[in-house]
Amino acid sequence: MKYALVAVLGLLIGAAAGGAAIYYNPFTQPSPPSADAADRALHYGLPGEVLGFHLGDDVVPPGSPKRDDVFWEETIGRTALLSLVLEDAHDKPAAIASRLLAVSPRTDLLLSGVRVNDYWLLTIPGEGTLFLRAESNVWPFLKETLPVWYFGRHWKGPTDYRPTAGPGAGGTAVVVGATGRFAGLEGSAVEKYRITDLDPASRSAAATGEIDLRLASSRVAAGR
Amino acid sequence: MKFTFLFALLFGFGGVLAAGHLLPWGAHVRLPSQTRVVANGGRSERFVIRLPVDRVAAAGAKAAGLRAETGAVALPPELTAEPLLVEHFKLRDAGGNVVGLAARHWSGDAKAAGTAWSLMIPSRGALLLTAPGEARAALDAALRNSGYSPGSAWTGEVRVAFATEGTDTAVVAAGSDEFAGLDGRYSELWTITGVSDAGELRGTIEIDTITRHGS
Numbered sequence: 001m002k003y004a005l006v007a008v009l010g011l012l013i014g015a016a017a018g019g020a021a022i023y024y025n026p027f028t029q030p031s032p033p034s035a036d037a038a039d040r041a042l043h044y045g046l047p048g049e050v051l052g053f054h055l056g057d058d059v060v061p062p063g064s065p066k067r068d069d070v071f072w073e074e075t076i077g078r079t080a081l082l083s084l085v086l087e088d089a090h091d092k093p094a095a096i097a098s099r100l101l102a103v104s105p106r107t108d109l110l111l112s113g114v115r116v117n118d119y120w121l122l123t124i125p126g127e128g129t130l131f132l133r134a135e136s137n138v139w140p141f142l143k144e145t146l147p148v149w150y151f152g153r154h155w156k157g158p159t160d161y162r163p164t165a166g167p168g169a170g171g172t173a174v175v176v177g178a179t180g181r182f183a184g185l186e187g188s189a190v191e192k193y194r195i196t197d198l199d200p201a202s203r204s205a206a207a208t209g210e211i212d213l214r215l216a217s218s219r220v221a222a223g224r
Numbered sequence: 225m226k227f228t229f230l231f232a233l234l235f236g237f238g239g240v241l242a243a244g245h246l247l248p249w250g251a252h253v254r255l256p257s258q259t260r261v262v263a264n265g266g267r268s269e270r271f272v273i274r275l276p277v278d279r280v281a282a283a284g285a286k287a288a289g290l291r292a293e294t295g296a297v298a299l300p301p302e303l304t305a306e307p308l309l310v311e312h313f314k315l316r317d318a319g320g321n322v323v324g325l326a327a328r329h330w331s332g333d334a335k336a337a338g339t340a341w342s343l344m345i346p347s348r349g350a351l352l353l354t355a356p357g358e359a360r361a362a363l364d365a366a367l368r369n370s371g372y373s374p375g376s377a378w379t380g381e382v383r384v385a386f387a388t389e390g391t392d393t394a395v396v397a398a399g400s401d402e403f404a405g406l407d408g409r410y411s412e413l414w415t416i417t418g419v420s421d422a423g424e425l426r427g428t429i430e431i432d433t434i435t436r437h438g439s
Contacts, residue, residue: 011235014239015239018238018239052312075255075321075346078250079324079344085300092302096283102346105251109249111245114249117350119342123331129329131397133398178352178397
């Protein structure tokens with residue numbers, strides 16, 4: 001009996017130490033910010049500039065208000081759909097983005113964090129459409145947000161994040177020009193956002209974000 | 225007893241790390257792919273969208289036609305100086321099973337006309353499809369030619385090819401994961417069998433892709 005109690009105690013302490021190791025794991029920290037200047041930066045505010053937001057049934061935060069518009073099908077249960085208006089440097093609406101998101105199979109809590117595949121279609125009226133393929137690491141966001149939402153921990157924000165972690169070189173997203181003047185161009189992009197408020201009651205967050213675009217030629221900058 | 229404690233401690237520590245590393249945290253339910261081998265090489269795959277049940281959301285300029293007026297979110301005026309229509313759908317395989325999500329951006333202005341589809345199948349990756357884009361309100365015109373008048377319900381059958389089979393301008397432009405390195409063509413056929421008096425469309429969108437690994 002005494003051996004069993006000691007074994008359970010050791011198991012619990014070991015598991016707690018393992019959890020702490022995952023929580024503070026340096027391998028899952030975000031990439032350092034890129035020093036490269038963007039050809040174009042578009043920014044957004046959440047929830048103000050959201051046109052629509054839909055979540056899969058399996059990724060709705062427990063305890064959040066009931067929604068009628070969740071994706072209930074098991075094949076898309078771990079996905080989300082977000083459409084946004086993006087503004088230019090003068091705070092004028094300049095683009096519309098559709099983001100299809102899915103938890104990535106490359107999620108690894110030990111080595112890479114919680115990864116999300118984030119596919120953007122971004123249309124700038126009068127210029128054309130870009131396709132962005134990003135892999136984001138949302139673990140730094142989750143490990144700060146979840147304790148505030150669920151355990152009432154004091155929030156130390158606002159907090160800045162740079163979730164883009166690939167699949168391009170240097171931890172950037174891959175950009176492919178789809179239509180208009182962007183057709184045939186390629187490039188990279190990085191998303192950054194700042195969480196400005198967390199609401200434990202509705203399990204929601206307010207944020208300002210920015211997507212920095214770089215294309216292989218400077219044609220994207222010529223429109224500014 | 226000391227050995228027992230240390231063994232349990234290491235087992236607990238290692239077990240949590242192993243679970244963090246080895247468990248499939250990001251796995252998605254996958255259905256068998258409904259692909260076919262085509263005679264001259266490559267593979268074909270059909271994706272289907274059923275209207276209205278698979279239409280998740282839309283936003284657009286009224287100049288884009290019926291689809292921008294019914295159940296669509298209004299865009300800021302700065303974005304609607306030229307015709308623009310953004311639509312989001314659930315995506316089905318040829319067997320009618322929901323397998324993913326899709327976004328369609330259409331622009332009808334002179335400088336940047338075109339259509340882009342982003343098809344995401346969580347268990348397989350994503351596809352980018354691009355085409356020159358149909359004429360403004362092309363579906364509306366086809367419906368009117370078949371007797372539809374705005375504001376009243378209509379039943380019938382209208383088939384409109386937004387990207388015609390066999391053309392080289394409607395292309396598979398990029399892909400990820402299982403679709404990485406593929407190029408090819410696609411066609412997009414809208415079959416509308418009814419319009420409600422509120423303007424809601426009933427019918428299907430069929431996206432047929434023929435892809436092969438690029439050189």
